[in-house]
Amino acid sequence: MIKTIDLTKIFRTDEVETTALNKVSMEIQKGEFVSIMGPSGCGKSTLLNILGLLDNPTDGEYYFLGNDVSAFNEKQRARLRKNNIGFVFQNFNLIDELNVYENVELPLIYLGYSSKERKNRVEEVLEQMQIIHRKKHFPMQLSGGQQQRVAVSRAVVAKPDLILADEPTGNLDSAHGEEVMNLLDLLNQGGTTMVIVTHSQRDAEYSQRIIRLFDGQIINENITEKAFVNP
């Protein structure tokens, strides 16, 4: 599903040039659950942004669903993104002025679903995520765990092939964190490819493979126990 060859990202300002990713080559198969780990500033989020088509690499090749997307413009990337990728962020990034239902509904609006289709789909997902009872509430009225469940609902509502999660438990206590990881695991078991960036070894244990980054380079890849349980 994902293949990168010598993916490089360099940030340039007037005086400084920072290499965030340095010739990263990797491959992720459909249905895989992969964790990306590494210290702060190692390039994890930059890699996730490029994989999520939020950014373009400075150099190298990136194949998404078999297409070379490394030189796609914003419009092309937006189209691929909305049809295929869901995002989960550490700080949830829910829109404060929209209630739970409306937050989850939003991707379907941009995909042009009818209001009836949207209603069915959103309620189905909210039920699945066990947050339906809070659908009229606004983000500020929810706990962190509930907010992240809404964020996950939003990520999966359009049934994407790939979910990218940037430290999804970073702002949650351990109980809520586990709850969210279980949700992601469940989705993965349903066939959704999952890539998470995390500092937490415990979260990484949910994945089948851990890619470790350091100074913008992959320093190793480990297969986890999960790979054997759930190959």
Next chain:
Amino acid sequence: MLSNYLKFAIRLSLKHKVYSIINILGLAIGIAACMFILLYVQDELSYDKFNKNYERIYRVNTQGVLSGEKFNAPYTPTPLAKYFQNDFPEVEKASRMVAGSHKLIRYKNKRFSEKRFFYADSSFFEIFNIPLVSGSPKTVLNQPNSVVVTLETAKRYFGSKDPIGEIIKLDNGLDYTVTGICENVPSNSHFHFDLIASLITYDEFRYGENWINLSVFTYIVLKEGVDKDQIEKKLPDFLIKYFDPQLEEHLGFSIKDFNAIGSSYEYFIQAIQDIHLRSNIDMELEPGGHISYIYIFSLIAICILLIASTNFMNISTARSAVRAKEIGMRKVIGAHRLSLIQQFLSESILFSVLALLIGLALVELLMQEFNLLTGKHLSITLFKNWYLLPSLLAFSIILGLMAGSYPAYYLSSFNPIDVLRRNKKIGTKKSKLRSILVLSQFTVSIILFIGTIIIYKQLNFIQNKELGFDKENVIVLRRAYAVSKKIEAFKSELIKNPAILSASIANDMPGENASDAFSFLLPGRPTSELRPINFLVCDQDYAKTLGIKLKEGRFFSDEYPTDSNAIVINEACVKALDLSDPIGKFLILPNLKDSVINIYCKIVGVMEDFNYKSLHDSIKPAVCFPFNKEHWHVQYLAIKIRKANTDKTIAFLEDKWNSFVDDEPFEFFIVEERLDSLYNNEKTTARLFIIFSILAIFIACLGLFALASFTAEQKAKQIGLQKILGASISGIIISLITEFIKWVIIANIIAWPIAYILAYFWLKNFAYQTAISIWIFILSAALALFITILTVGFQAFKAATSSPVDAIKYE
């Protein structure tokens, strides 16, 4: 999608109430102000357009140069209308109109003092579409002694009784039969009458062939497809055909001779739709407006809208940080830029439609006050004109698009990675466009400041300019002819009251514009050098009563029996006639038909110039004749009184009047008030300008307040740190204010020359102009600085005195 956008916009507005209120209120006030201006301008531009054929109706005027002096008048000779119709096949219809003087009218035992009694030819109602409630346009004025009254007049005279066939009596002894009733003359007409009688009642208007005197207004309707130039080309020959023979007969020279010495005389036609705003003709029936005011007000309307839209842009872009997360997230989940632009534009359109509704409510609420202020009868009839509501809606959509365009472009350009990354601040950088917008707002506001002060100063200057006479405490009684035969007795009765200082009888009073002109000649000069000079008839107490100073010689006096042929002239007359040592010299008042009985008038005094008209016109040459109760029928009696107990003095005057006069009502005016009323137009314009400028500046202040508050919010962390490091509150306030002061200074540099040029051209409309002094500019700059410091200072003080711990925590 749209409902989602709108729902979101409403929730966001409710969450940030202050900014939303500033945005919507600013736009609403702006829209209301613009609508008032629009209604005012529309009304000014609509003058005389109620006439079905207004594009084909013209007035014939006369202009020329006599002895080096330019003149123009909206009058023509009496027979002109008839011969226009006879000679020019292009002319469809013609009608003459005469605006009569004050009349006393009697109906049964009631008496009415009428200022607006007109005369016109029978075709009048076929040319002017003043609807007749009763009577036919073709016939209402075709018989002598017929009169048409307006609905309002009919009610006053006859109550609920049918006026047709009723007879009213004029003070000249003539009876008039009411033959028609018309609607009141529309307010947007260049003339207004209450009664209009048939002109053919008078022989001189029926058969008169005098081409020398200018005594009637002549209106013509050109046939369809006829160009104004086609007529104007024929006018010189027309003049030679009719005017020239009489000129030769009476004065002994032709137009050719006349032109040879540099003088000229001609007729020209003027579209009636130009009379109100584009007429530079003296002696108009009613004071007109000026097209320059229309441009000024339109410009102010545009400025107000720009300022309100700028506020919207500034606040929206300055507050982009608040929306960064939302924008980023929308992009992440697949929104492309166009859909975001659509979202932001629909938000701004929602704001402007809301503002339109509030603006309309404001207009409705304040309409009465606005009408009182302008003396107009404006209203918004939203549902009467089918196009008005859709046009307003379209306008607010355009306004929304205009105000929302830049924020939409700016906000939709955010990179989602930047905005979703923690601690990354978006929209906090200084935007170049925002700086330009703030600078433009300051510049426009300063120009309006300067404009307001200059208009106010000019008006003050006109009203307080030394007029050359003492306008205070002078009461003028009308219809003085009622006492003129017993004037000495009447005056001596009045003088007995210590509250009365002096009294004088005269045929004109400052502000009344009632005097006429006579043609004078200097002895030994050819008749082609005849020149019309305004003349005044007054008794020996005129100068004393009005406080006019004498420069040379003396005023009329009973001590000089030879004064019946004496005249007193003004300085302007001395200058115009190029007289040296004028005292003792003669002016000739020629008898046009018989040069044997030319009247020789001896100059016995020269008065200092005084403005016997208004300051719109420069002082023209004038000649005073001594009043002679056997010969003159004069209108006015001026009475100089002591300041105290004016009401009591007026009651005394009325009492004395009634004891001397049998059947004439007591009517008076106060000179100072009469003169003030001459400047009503300017006063209204100035008031409007001042109000709209203040509104524009207020809207700019709203924006400034929001921007300052936002700057303070953005700098909360910096301010907190500065405080922790020991900065003083005053130091922080000064540093916050300084940024805005910089803009005020630059804006002044840009605004000053623009304001100067605009003021210079506006002042050129006046005969007497106030100086464009430097202090006006300095005062405007100081005011702008003061308002800025006050607006920004409040926010700066709030920021500087808040707890630094909160600021750091917040960040």
